[in-house]
Amino acid sequence: MKSSALSALRKAVLPEGFEQLNETVLEAPETDEIIAAAETMPFMADRRLVIVRDLPALVGKSEGDEQLQSYLPGLPDTCILVFYCRTKPDARKKLYSLIKKTGNVVVFSPLKDLELSSWVVKGFADRGRECAARTADFLIFTCGTDMSLLSNEIDKIASHGEAGTPVLPGEISALATPSTECTVFQMVDAVISGQSGRALMLMRNLLSAGEDRIGLLAMLLRQYRFLQHVKIMQYEKKPREFIQQALGLSPYVCDRYLQQAKQYTGGQVKRAVRICADTDFAIKSGRIEQEGSLEKVMLTLLTLRNKPDEP
Numbered sequence: 444m445k446s447s448a449l450s451a452l453r454k455a456v457l458p459e460g461f462e463q464l465n466e467t468v469l470e471a472p473e474t475d476e477i478i479a480a481a482e483t484m485p486f487m488a489d490r491r492l493v494i495v496r497d498l499p500a501l502v503g504k505s506e507g508d509e510q511l512q513s514y515l516p517g518l519p520d521t522c523i524l525v526f527y528c529r530t531k532p533d534a535r536k537k538l539y540s541l542i543k544k545t546g547n548v549v550v551f552s553p554l555k556d557l558e559l560s561s562w563v564v565k566g567f568a569d570r571g572r573e574c575a576a577r578t579a580d581f582l583i584f585t586c587g588t589d590m591s592l593l594s595n596e597i598d599k600i601a602s603h604g605e606a607g608t609p610v611l612p613g614e615i616s617a618l619a620t621p622s623t624e625c626t627v628f629q630m631v632d633a634v635i636s637g638q639s640g641r642a643l644m645l646m647r648n649l650l651s652a653g654e655d656r657i658g659l660l661a662m663l664l665r666q667y668r669f670l671q672h673v674k675i676m677q678y679e680k681k682p683r684e685f686i687q688q689a690l691g692l693s694p695y696v697c698d699r700y701l702q703q704a705k706q707y708t709g710g711q712v713k714r715a716v717r718i719c720a721d722t723d724f725a726i727k728s729g730r731i732e733q734e735g736s737l738e739k740v741m742l743t744l745l746t747l748r749n750k751p752d753e754p
Contacts, residue, residue, distance in 0.1 A: 444551040444590060451492070456523060458488050466749055471499055474511045481514075481522040494525045499631040501532040501539060512538060516545050521714045554590070556693050559583060562590070571606035580695035582615050590727035596620065609635065623654060627662045628699070630741075635706045637744045646741055656737040663740070665721035671712045672705045711747055718743055 457465050461548040465488045467480040477495055481515075485491040518524055524546075525534075532539055534559075540547060554562055560579045567574035586596050597618050603614055621629070628646055633642035649659055669690060676686045687697040720738050725731045 444528065444554070445481050445529075446591070448549070448551070449525070451491065452523075452525070456488075456490055456492050461487050464488075465490070466703050467495070467533070468496065468497045473512075474508055477511065477524075478514055481518060481524055485521055491522050492520055492523050492525070494527050496527045497529055498526055498538075499538060500527050501526055501627060502530050512541055514534045517542055518545075518573055537557070538650040551589060555588070559590075560693075563593060563597065566594065567601055567610055570597065570601035572604060573607070574602045575609065577695065578610055578612055578615065580693055582614050582619060583693065584628075584695050584699070585621050585625050587620045623659075624662060625650065626657065629667060631666050631703065632743070635703055635748070637745070637748065642741060642745065643738075646737065651738075656733045657723070660719060660723050660737055660740065663737075664716065664723060667712060667715045667719055669700055670704055670707065671709075673700050674707070674709045674712050677704065677731065679708065706749070714748055715744055719749075 453466065464486045464654055467483070469476055469480060472495060477493070479491045483491060484686070489703065500511070526542060539548070560576050561578035561581065563582055564574045564576060582593070584595065586592055600610060600614055600618050603618055606609070628648055630642050630645040633645065646659070650656070673686060676689065683697065683701065687694060690697070692700065718740060722731070722736055726733055726736055
């Protein structure tokens with residue numbers, strides 16, 4: 444979102460053909476560098492664009508200097524100065540307050556649920572393809588919520604079919620690169636349905652891709668905790684909309700959890716949570732080694748549905 448907004452600003456401010464002559468990008472610069480760039484007159488343009496990336500006075504421990512704070516209120520009209528922060532700036536810092544007072548602060552909060560789904564639909568439309576909201580939700584579920592990654596996936600999938608044709612879920616399954624979280628979800632799907640070969644293959648693929656066992660175990664624990672919450676709320680006769688809102692899930696992901704929950708009893712889910720949590724604690728306390736721990740958990744989970752509920 445920040446990158447798109449910055450591109451739009453460049454297009455609006457810098458005349459075509461003179462972009463490079465009227466733009467300066469500085470990475471964590473000294474104050475003298477910022478002032479020198481801001482004082483440079485534009486060439487064949489009304490304004491010069493100066494972009495300061497990740498200034499320590501906004502995102503680091505530095506408080507900045509009085510020279511910059513004294514300079515900003517008198518910034519020349521020929522300069523548009525942008526402080527671009529890739530991480531969240533510290534609003535308690537003096538420089539942040541000064542920028543807010545003398546200029547503008549634009550916050551780019553991550554899009555969620557309907558907003559993100561609409562953004563994906565629009566992204567496909569801009570590339571000449573139609574995409575249903577449900578299909579957009581499937582892409583988000585598959586690839587995650589990182590908009591830069593989603594934009595790349597939209598480019599790849601949109602170029603696969605002819606202009607004007609709808610994007611099909613099968614295209615996403617075949618072409619999109621699944622996130623680690625999505626693969627863990629698929630792994631749980633395979634465990635629940637008794638597909639031991641597929642479950643273990645997905646686990647091995649994640650380990651081969653460089654994922655560590657304790658990280659995957661934490662994600663597996665998170666999946667089963669969500670399932671436990673779903674089972675508890677179902678026992679309390681809560682409607683689907685309540686479950687979705689209470690757990691902060693998108694409609695598509697909520698439906699997937701509800702489908703998984705049908706395959707387990709409450710006691711089985713409780714046991715799965717305890718297996719993952721106990722193993723996680725044993726690793727972190729040094730009682731067992733990481734090597735082989737995830738494999739043992741997976742084999743235990745695969746036999747879970749064949750065991751009776753605990754009293």
